[in-house]
Amino acid sequence: MPDTAHGLRHVEHVMGTVFSFDIRDQPTPAIHRALAEAVRQLHRVDAMFSTYRPDSHISRLDRGEIRLGDCPPEVHEVMSLCAQATRDSDGWFSIVPAGTLDPSGLVKGWATEAASQLLYDAGAHHTCVNGGGDLQLRGQATPGTPWRIGIAHPLRPGELATVVTAPHDLAVATSGTAERGAHILDPHHGTPVTTFASLTLIGPRLTLTDTYATAAFARGDDSLNWLESLDGYEALAVLPDGQEWRTSGFIRYGS
Numbered sequence: 375m376p377d378t379a380h381g382l383r384h385v386e387h388v389m390g391t392v393f394s395f396d397i398r399d400q401p402t403p404a405i406h407r408a409l410a411e412a413v414r415q416l417h418r419v420d421a422m423f424s425t426y427r428p429d430s431h432i433s434r435l436d437r438g439e440i441r442l443g444d445c446p447p448e449v450h451e452v453m454s455l456c457a458q459a460t461r462d463s464d465g466w467f468s469i470v471p472a473g474t475l476d477p478s479g480l481v482k483g484w485a486t487e488a489a490s491q492l493l494y495d496a497g498a499h500h501t502c503v504n505g506g507g508d509l510q511l512r513g514q515a516t517p518g519t520p521w522r523i524g525i526a527h528p529l530r531p532g533e534l535a536t537v538v539t540a541p542h543d544l545a546v547a548t549s550g551t552a553e554r555g556a557h558i559l560d561p562h563h564g565t566p567v568t569t570f571a572s573l574t575l576i577g578p579r580l581t582l583t584d585t586y587a588t589a590a591f592a593r594g595d596d597s598l599n600w601l602e603s604l605d606g607y608e609a610l611a612v613l614p615d616g617q618e619w620r621t622s623g624f625i626r627y628g629s
Contacts, residue, residue, distance in 0.1 A: 380398070380400070381396070381397050381398045381399070381400075381401070382395070382397040382399075382401045382405065382406070383395060383396055383397070384409060384413070386413050386416060388413075388416045388417055388420055389419065389420045389424070389482060389505075389506075390424075390426070391482070391505065391506030391507075392504075392506060393416060393486070393489070393503070393504065393505050393506070394503075394504040395409060395412070395489070395493070395501070395502075395503055396501065396502040396503075396504070397409070397493060397498045397500070397501045398500040398501065398513070398514070398516065399497065399498045399499060399501070402497060404496040404497055405493065405496050405497055405498045407496065408492045408493050408495065408496030409493065411492055412488075412492045412493060412503075415485070415488065415489065416485055416489060418448075419448065419481065419485045422445075422446060422448060422449060423452065423478065423481045425474070425475075425476050425478060431446065432449070432475060432476075432477065435449070435475060436474055436475035452477055452480060452481060452484060453469075453477065455480055455484065455581060455582075455585075456469045456480050456585075458582075459480060459582065459585040459586070462582075462586070462589075463585075463586065463589035463590075463593070463600075464600075465561065465562070466561060466589040466590075466592045466593045467561075467588055467589035467592070468561030468592075470561075471558075471559040471560075471561045471564065471592075472564060479585060479588045480581065480585045482505050482506055482508060482584065483505065483545075483547060483580040483581050483582075483583065483584025483585065484580075484581040484584075485505060486503050486504070486505030486508060486509070486510050486580050486584075487510050487545070487579055487580040487581050489503050489505075489510075490510040490512060490580075493512075494512060498512075499512060499513045500513030500514050500515070501513065502515075502521060502523075505580075507548060508545075508546065508547040508548065508580060508583075509523060509545065509546045509547075509580070510545050510579070510580040511523070511540045511543060511545070511546070512543045513543070520539050520540050520541050521539070521540040521544070522537055522538070522539050522540075523537065523538045523540070523546055524537050524538075525537070525538060525546075525548060525574050525610070525628070527612065528550045528571035528572040528612050529571055529612065529614075529616055535572070535574070535610065535612055535618070536574075536610055536628035536629050537628060537629070538574075538576060538627050538628045539627055539628065540627070541627075543578065544576060544577075544578070544627070545576070545577050545578060545579050545580035545583040546574065546575075546576055546583070547574070547577075547580060547583045547584040547586075547587040548572055548573065548574040548575075548587065549570075549572065549573050549575075549587045549588050549590075549591040550570070550571060550572030550573065550591075550612075558588060558591050558592055559592065560592055560594070561592060567591060567592050568614065569591075569594035569595060569597075569614075570591055570611050570612065570614070571612045571613060571614050572611070572612045573587055573590055573591045573597070573609060573610070573611045573612075574609060574610045574611075575587035575590065575601070575607060575608070575609045576607065576608045576609070576624070577606055577607045577608075578606055586601075586607060587609075590609065597609075597611070598611070598619060598621065601621050602621055602622060607621075608620075608621045608623045608624040608626070608627060609621045609624065610624055610628065
C-alpha cells in the first residue's frame with residue numbers, strides 16, 4: 375500500500391477482477407485501517423457471492439442447501455437491492471438470467487460503493503475506487519480539479535469514446551462486449567444481447583448505476599427512452615456499427 379504525503383494507492387485482485395484504490399487525501403492511521411478493512415470486506419463478499427465457489431452462500435442458496443434466513447445480513451441486503459432493481463427496470467435486471475441464481479450484476483458495484491463509503495467515513499473524502507472498470511468517485515482529484523475518467527472505445531483499441539468529468543461525487547459504470555463478449559442476457563429469452571458494443575451510465579452511487587447499466591444493455595433498442603426517464607442518470611451508448619447516442623444531459627459530464 376504505497377503512500378506519500380499526497381495520497382495512497384492500492385490494487386487488489388479479488389472477485390475475479392481487479393479493484394484499485396486511489397486516495398488523494400493525506401494518509402492517516404484511520405485511512406490506512408479503513409483501506410485494510412475495505413480489502414478484507416471485498417474478500418468476504420467474494421466468499422459469500424461468488425458463483426464459481428461451490429461453498430459460497432449464493433451457490434448453496436441456489437442449490438437449496440440453505441435458506442435466505444440462514445445467510446449473513448449482506449446476502450439479505452443484496453437480494454433486497456436486486457428486487458428493487460428488477461422492479462425499477464421492469465424486469466430487465468434479473469438475478470436468474472440463465473436460470474440459476476446470480477446477483478453478480480449488482481454485487482460488484484455494491485461492494486465498490488461500500489468500500490468507498492468505508493474510506494469516506496474514515497476521513498478520505500477525495501477518492502476513486504475502481505471495481506473492474508466501474509468507479510465510485512468522491513471529492514476532487516486535486517484541489518480545484520475534478521476527476522476525469524477516460525471511457526475506452528469498445529471498437530477502437532487504444533482510443534477513448536469520451537472523457538467523463540466529475541464536478542461532484544459520481545459513479546460511472548460500463549457494460550459492454552469488448553472484454554467478455556456478448557455475456558449480458560435478455561432475461562425474458564435467455565439469449566445474449568448484441569444491440570450495443572458498450573453502454574456507459576453515470577449516476578450518483580455505483581450500486582444502482584451498475585445495475586441500471588446492465589438493465590439498459592439488456593433492454594436493447596428501447597433503453598434510451600427508459601434511461602431518459604431516470605432522474606439523475608445519463609448515458610452514452612456505442613453501437614456495433616460504430617454509431618453512438620447519448621441521453622440529453624450527458625453533455626454535462628462528457629463530450
